[in-house]
Amino acid sequence: MRTPFGERLRAAMGEHGSVCVGIDPHPALLEAWGLGADPEGLRAFSLGVVEALGGRVAALKPQSAFFEQFGSRGVAVLEEVVAACRDTGTLCIVDAKRGDIGSTMAGYARAYLADGSTLAGDAVTLSPYLGVGSLRPALDLAAATGRGVFVLALTSNPEGASVQHARGSDGIPVAARVVGEVAARNAGCELGHMGSFGVVVGATVGTAVRDLGIDLGALRGPLLAPGVGAQGAGSAQVRAVFGGAVDHVLASTSRGVLAAGPGASALRAAHRRAVDELEEVLTGADK
Numbered sequence: 391m392r393t394p395f396g397e398r399l400r401a402a403m404g405e406h407g408s409v410c411v412g413i414d415p416h417p418a419l420l421e422a423w424g425l426g427a428d429p430e431g432l433r434a435f436s437l438g439v440v441e442a443l444g445g446r447v448a449a450l451k452p453q454s455a456f457f458e459q460f461g462s463r464g465v466a467v468l469e470e471v472v473a474a475c476r477d478t479g480t481l482c483i484v485d486a487k488r489g490d491i492g493s494t495m496a497g498y499a500r501a502y503l504a505d506g507s508t509l510a511g512d513a514v515t516l517s518p519y520l521g522v523g524s525l526r527p528a529l530d531l532a533a534a535t536g537r538g539v540f541v542l543a544l545t546s547n548p549e550g551a552s553v554q555h556a557r558g559s560d561g562i563p564v565a566a567r568v569v570g571e572v573a574a575r576n577a578g579c580e581l582g583h584m585g586s587f588g589v590v591v592g593a594t595v596g597t598a599v600r601d602l603g604i605d606l607g608a609l610r611g612p613l614l615a616p617g618v619g620a621q622g623a624g625s626a627q628v629r630a631v632f633g634g635a636v637d638h639v640l641a642s643t644s645r646g647v648l649a650a651g652p653g654a655s656a657l658r659a660a661h662r663r664a665v666d667e668l669e670e671v672l673t674g675a676d677k
Contacts, residue, residue, distance in 0.1 A: 395481075395513055395538030396579070396586035399612055402448040402481055403640065407665030408672070410483065410614065412644030413439050413452040413471060419645065423652040429463040432456070435652075436471045442654035443647075444478025447661060449512075451642060454486040469508040482511030483614075487542065489517030491524045499528040503537050513538035515590065515614070519553060522571040529575055529587065538586040540614045543568045544599065546592030555602060563602040569609060576610040584638060588612035591631065593623035593641070599631050606635040616642045618668055625674025641668050 425431030576585025
């Protein structure tokens with residue numbers, strides 16, 4: 391079995407910086423790159439990002455929705471992107487946010503986490519709002535194949551709080567329960583190592599982590615964090631949200647880097663700036 395995702399991610403973050411670049415081919419970005427909003431433009435854009443940044447970033451994160459909107463031809467491009475990331479030795483997080491129950495969840499698990507699947511990168515994002523237990527087929531398969539998952543916990547969109555901050559009959563907030571149940575999957579991870587089961591926590595959620603009594607350090611897994619650095623959250627915000635768990639933060643950026651394209655050197659320079667800005671933020675958060 392391959393080295394577990396958490397250890398591979400930890401090594402990649404150490405080598406390339408703790409920034410994950412999303413491959414989000416918004417229509418406006420395609421237009422800015424001089425490409426059409428069609429499968430051909432999608433392919434040129436996405437493979438251009440992999441060619442420019444492959445082997446130079448901690449991870450690439452294709453957003454499945456932007457590929458699915460073009461039907462089977464778009465999904466075929468996503469398959470090419472997953473393969474291209476593998477060819478360049480770059481971790482690929484497929485941002486699909488899947489969540490369902492029973493045999494349907496098992497189907498999603500096989501699509502995004504099974505060896506031999508053309509859609510299976512190194513990790514996938516999952517939605518837990520049918521209960522974290524409903525994700526068991528994906529969590530089990532990730533463990534068996536050495537892949538990882540990122541489960542939505544605290545998102546930065548204003549609508550999220552109505553569900554994620556809600557408390558059950560036992561008084562435990564939904565987000566806290568999500569983090570706790572995912573953390574149980576990393577229970578065997580030794581201190582100083584990174585587990586393969588992570589959560590998504592927006593860097594702009596303010597004091598929600600503290601207010602809800604969530605211990606992110608106990609997760610022992612990666613924290614996929616949109617909103618760090620150029621996207622709005624500085625050292626004070628990072629300190630408030632992540633506390634002593636900042637060394638497990640994988641900052642996610644997309645347009646902040648992609649807007650510099652289509653030139654490869656410009657994309658690489660934008661990524662380097664994002665890494666440097668993040669380092670300044672995290673260093674400030676440690677003080």
